[in-house]
Amino acid sequence: RDRIYPALSPSNLAKSKQFSLLEIQDDHGHDCPNLILTALKRSADGEGWVLRLYESDGVKTKAVIKFWRTIIQAHKCDLLERAIAHPDSEFSHDQHQLSMLFNRFEIITLRVSFQA
Numbered sequence: 001r002d003r004i005y006p007a008l009s010p011s012n013l014a015k016s017k018q019f020s021l022l023e024i025q026d027d028h029g030h031d032c033p034n035l036i037l038t039a040l041k042r043s044a045d046g047e048g049w050v051l052r053l054y055e056s057d058g059v060k061t062k063a064v065i066k067f068w069r070t071i072i073q074a075h076k077c078d079l080l081e082r083a084i085a086h087p088d089s090e091f092s093h094d095q096h097q098l099s100m101l102f103n104r105f106e107i108i109t110l111r112v113s114f115q116a
Helices: 010-015
Strands: 022-026 035-042 049-055 061-067 071-077 091-093 097-102 107-114
Touching (some): 022 035
Antiparallel strands (some): 035 049
């Protein structure tokens, strides 16, 4: 295994710092155990990634999802990965993070494209 994936070998991981593809926090920088990531997959057209999250505690939550790669496009979408409008300014993004409001028990599906 070490010959096939040396960067992921146990010996290399033990030497490295902690790494995460994304972090989910509230707008104060605290972890959000009430926001559950249930899906992370490549989009059907292969040009982005789809994330599905839900709020599990019945608490309205302002969330910030931070990525290690630069975001070039992001939007809420339906289950068929079609963009849906979000005119209420409850959803925004910059180069490395998405910000949005989760209502009680809300499920949100996102489509995100990153810089190559």
